[in-house]
Amino acid sequence: MEREKLELPENGKKLLLHSCCAPCSGEVMEAIVASGIDFSIFFYNPNIHPRKEYDLRKDENIRFAEKHGIPFIDADYDMDDWFKRAKGMEMEPERGIRCTMCFDMRFERTALYAYENGFDVISSSLGISRWKNMDQINDSGVRAAAQYPGITYWTYNWRKKGGSARMLEISKREKFYMQEYCGCAYSLRDTNKWRVEHGREKIRIGEKYYGDVTE
Known part of the structure; x- marks a missing residue:
């Protein structure tokens, strides 16, 4: 399915894209590149635990960003x-108030960096x-974004028009680390x-990758 040409909201000129990992951001990054939008990746995820998992996700994201x-x-x-x-x-369920806190923390830092470094x-x-709950x-x-003048949050639905399917295709093509x-x-x-x-066995960090024969 052909991608649509994307445009930033509010006549925006420069995008700061918060990224949580390579599998989630792969399709988003390729769609933005294909649209000719000026952007940078912002990797701020203090929630990721343990450190081994954090480093794996970050390194995969760096590898893909450098490729493009x-x-x-x-x-x-x-x-x-x-x-x-x-x-x-600690005992809140997934998608509950702990997740809201986590999103708020990461986006507040993203918005601040954008405001201080010329992103709109x-x-x-x-x-x-x-x-995730979109x-x-x-x-x-x-x-x-509302905390800083001139900053807009882009609420684009990355799942639509085949985005979710391409996310999986890119992850397999690139053999990204598969977080579970x-x-x-x-x-x-x-x-x-x-x-x-x-x-089932407990998660074994650092062992599973998209595209593995055993997948």
């Missing part, structure tokens, strides 16, 4: 601050995942609990 010549901004991994913000929400539009690859993500993005949980310590805990209850 896209500037990659590697933000701080302030994990301690994330855990402080998550205090009291921000967006995120998080919304392409069918496991309204929850967009609400956080809009809130973050959202990213935080609590999603890892809950995913492993579900797997054990259903007779």
